[in-house]
Amino acid sequence: MKRRLGRIRTVATIAVAWGVLAGGGAAVATRAAAADGFTQTAPVRLARGVTYTEFRKTLPRGIVHGHLLTVDLSDPAVSVDLLHPSAVAARAPVSELADDRDALAAVNGDFFNISEAQHPGVEVTGSSVGPAVSSGRQLKGAVPDGQRFGPTLPPGATTKDVLGVGYDHRARLDRLTLRGTVRSRTGSWPLRGLNQYALPEGGIGAYTARWGEVSRERAVCGTDTDRAAGCDTDAVEVTIRGGRVVETADRPGAGAIEPGSVVLVGREQGARRLRALHIGERVRISHRLVGRLPGRLHCAVGGFPVLRAGRPAPGLDTVAVTMRTSAGIADRGRTLLLMALDGAKGRHQTGLTVRELAGLMAGLGARDAVDLDGGGSSTFVTQDADGDAQVRNHPTVERERPVANAVGVFADE
Known part of the structure; x- marks a missing residue:
């Protein structure tokens, strides 16, 4: 039997911590919501150890609208895994990947081989850029840095960088070689x-x-x-x-x-x-x-770090604005934050630069965070009242884009 969710409801605005968005310092300050232009719905419990909220941030160029899942990894009823199609060289929509595994919620994962315009006649694989580990199974390694799809890597980052969750139920940033x-x-x-x-x-x-x-x-x-x-x-x-x-x-x-x-x-x-x-x-x-760190990983997804120890990584892009998906770590690995922006058109909405993304994740409480695939791939799903995966955000493409993998959340109650 599939788990059932209560109806998600919008409630009064609350104040939250918000980091410096547009370059500059990395300090995070708690301010009144009206002063920050930041509003957030009250957390809605999807299952034991898992809550969902929406937030909005007003910037001079428009409104940033996002969806946030907070996952308590220390709760024994909660688990996280990498969702993927039946083949490494394949793609599927996040909602389909979530339904196949009966995941409570999911966001899209790593960047992937999406086109081959430079190589006419060569088949597009759909395979992800970085390493992939699902349910302890090591599925693939990382392509060379110069072969990746996605934004330019900041200094010190590599395609081997991952966000992983260990068998100790702790999330961490690691590098898999x-x-x-x-x-x-x-x-x-x-x-x-x-x-x-x-x-x-x-x-x-x-x-x-x-x-x-x-x-x-x-x-x-x-x-x-x-x-x-x-x-x-x-x-x-x-x-x-x-x-x-x-x-x-x-x-x-x-x-x-x-x-x-x-x-x-x-x-x-x-x-x-x-x-x-x-x-x-x-x-x-x-x-x-x-990996560089001890302990076996239960799952891992490729993505480059944008936030380490509460500070934005050096050299992050401050120009390109698009929809973003990110995974953040808080409470010494005990809490996982999964975030995706909303790409609804005609609502004066805007995206974020990678540097702004780091500030957002810090403001949401993350100490460490990675940038996952964005743009038309940004997808945030949760189960509806019938136990089916429902896309909560509005992807920027006309239809939900098939992706290489996704980060799925499970809760046994």
């Missing part, structure tokens, strides 16, 4: 990719059944610094089944990968190494995502 090896009688080589739409130059990547049926050709397009660079013709694909080489090809292929099989794709030096393998040769492949 792929550690892997391909071993055969001819040598031992580092594995540089796992189910990624782009491989590092000279690298070897592994693709499992989780990748899906989409072509793996995109893996050898672009360079470590230029996503739009051409596709490499010096590439090899090798299929490993039962621990032995069963097939080789001189270019990446497409189609489903059998469960238990691994397809290796190499480019440049990686291709030359794979050419040394022969049909029937035994090959051992190992891989795991390693």
Whole structure:
């Protein structure tokens, strides 16, 4: 039986803490709502440990309207996980992902491979940029920094950055690096990719059944610094089944990968190494995502940090204004804040710059926060009274955009 939610109601304005939005200092001050131009509805309990509110902030250029979910991770009835389609190289609307898992609420997740205008004829994978971990399963690694989609990374950030929730029920910012090896009688080589739409130059990547049926050709397009660079013709694909080489090809292929099989794709030096393998040769492949912090992650989603220890990250963009989705951490990891702006047209509404987003998340109480995919991808859903996922915000696109993954919230009562 699906959980049922009470009707969400708008109530009187209350005062909240609000950080400095438009550049400058990072201090957060509590002010009267009228002075700040900030209003917020009273929290509505969606389930034990989970509340929902809406807020508005008046800026000179318009009104910022957002939706906020506050999740008490210390409550044993509450959990968070990464929602994703059946394949890494696939997309689905957030509401569909939430319904499939019967999630109480969800917001869209990481940036993803959304177009290939620079590479005519190359299939768009829909795969996310950063690492992905769901229910403890390590689904994929991070593409090179220069191959990402989304706003320019601020100084010090990388595609390996994630927001994760550990088995200790604490949220944290971390950085997941792929550690892997391909071993055969001819040598031992580092594995540089796992189910990624782009491989590092000279690298070897592994693709499992989780990748899906989409072509793996995109893996050898672009360079470590230029996503739009051409596709490499010096590439090899090798299929490993039962621990032995069963097939080789001189270019990446497409189609489903059998469960238990691994397809290796190499480019440049990686291709030359794979050419040394022969049909029937035994090959051992190992891989795991390693974080900087101790403790195993139950889930992780890619996103670059905009707020650390209550202060905006240096070098955040102060120009581009768009709808934003963000995840914040408070109370030493015990509280998770999920926020998405509203893109309703014709209501004098506006978005935020990345720098302003950092100020907003600090004002909402976060000590750390990441920027997730925004613009037409920004989606905020909660279950309605019938237990079906309902989009609460107004995405800027005409229809709910299919995305690579989402952050889902669950509550067992």
